[in-house]
Structure formats: structure tokens, C-alpha cells
Amino acid sequence: MRMRAKPWAGPELDACPFFLRGPQRMKNHWLEWFPHKQPLYLELGCGKGWFLAGMAPQHPAYNFLGIDMKDAVLAPAKRKIEAAFGDHPIENVALTAYDIERLPDIMGEKDHVERIYINFCNPWPRPRHHKRRLTHPRQLLLYRTLLSPGAELWFKTDDDALFAATLQYLPQAGFTVFAQTYNLHALEDPDNVLTEHEAKFLEQGIPIKALKARMEAVVPEADRPAI
């Protein structure tokens, strides 16, 4: 879907105290940026911020960093987060614009990321594009460089093929899946925070697939992907 141009997005983000332009300077310093020293959770491809707006005010004991490529979605995300916090100060959220395929440019092991959320990323259905999937082993091996030992990856999608592939990708990069469902909403989990795309797929009656995986200390030799 084509995104309508939003000339106001860049200037509004540049004036936002919780948006960081030029995130390369923050590599290995994200924990210092937040006023409270507490675990850092990362949302990759945060889109218009529904997830962060639902999570961050409810979980003040965690810091949340949302990354997306486009100002045109990050500016609505900024507004959504502000609306969710209301009069409360926004101290545990940061937003930045960057290409997730180059994540190690902006984050390193000293950032001690404890959880990654990937919600409804592009399924890239053509085989020649699979390497661009945010759950492809090529990406998962990059995430390993910034995750703390025992860190988790939580993933939701509407796409059956992407979900099946991700279940195979994770062990190849040294992650163990410890929870999975082919119909998240049948579980009626009160802690599930709806994203913008999740709401759309639910309306269409498409079951949401979800999993949680833990990063193991090493990538098993036998599973190591040829990438």
C-alpha cells in the first residue's frame, strides 16, 4: 500500500524529545539515554505505534525502543504514544528511523536488549526475497549481536508460510521456540496488545499466528545456516 506523503512528519519528529535522528551515535549507549536503568525491549517495524502505545504506559519498569524506516509512520506513532501517556511524562519510549537490515550499525552488545518484538513484518513471499524477511536466519544472526544471553524474540503474523518458515529459521540461528499458537485470539490473552495490522487481519477473520523463542548461548553446528 502506498503511503500518503506527510510533509509535517519529519519536522514533527525532529522536535519530539523521544525521537532520535541519526541513531548510529547511540550504538552501545541506548541504556544511558533512558532516565531509568531497566530492561530494554525492542520493536522492529513498529509502524504507527499501536503496540508501543499499548505496552509502554502499562509497563513502566521496561524501556521500549521502536524502529521503523519511514517518518510517515513514525510521526503517527509519536502521536499515538503521546495520546496513550496523556499527562504522564514519556520516559520509557524511544523511536528512531533506520533500516533493520543494518541493525548492528546502531545497536551493540552493550545495549543488552532483553526482548525483540516483530509484529506483522512483510512476508516477502518470493524465494529470491526470503533473505529480506525480518525473521530470516541472516537477520536472526544479526540480532544475536545485540541480545543479552537468554533474551527472547516474540513474533506475530497473519501469514502461514512466513510462520512455518520462521519455525525453521529460529533453531538455525540458535533460538528455541518455547510457545506457539496458530490462533492467538482463541487464547483470549488479556495481555496481548493489538497492533494496527493485527486489528485489520482480525476483522477479515484471519487467524493470528504467534510464537515466543529464547536465544541459546551458541548456534548448534548442525543447524548453522548457509547464508
Ligand SMILES: C[S@@+](CC[C@H](N)C(=O)[O-])C[C@H]1O[C@@H](n2cnc3c(N)ncnc32)[C@H](O)[C@@H]1O
Ligand atoms: C506490515 S507493517 C506492520 C506494522 C506494525 N508492526 C503492525 O503490526 O501494525 C511493517 C512495518 O515494518 C517496517 N519495515 C519493514 N522493513 C523494514 C526495515 N528493513 N527497516 C525498518 N522498518 C521496516 C515498514 O515500514 C512497516 O511500517
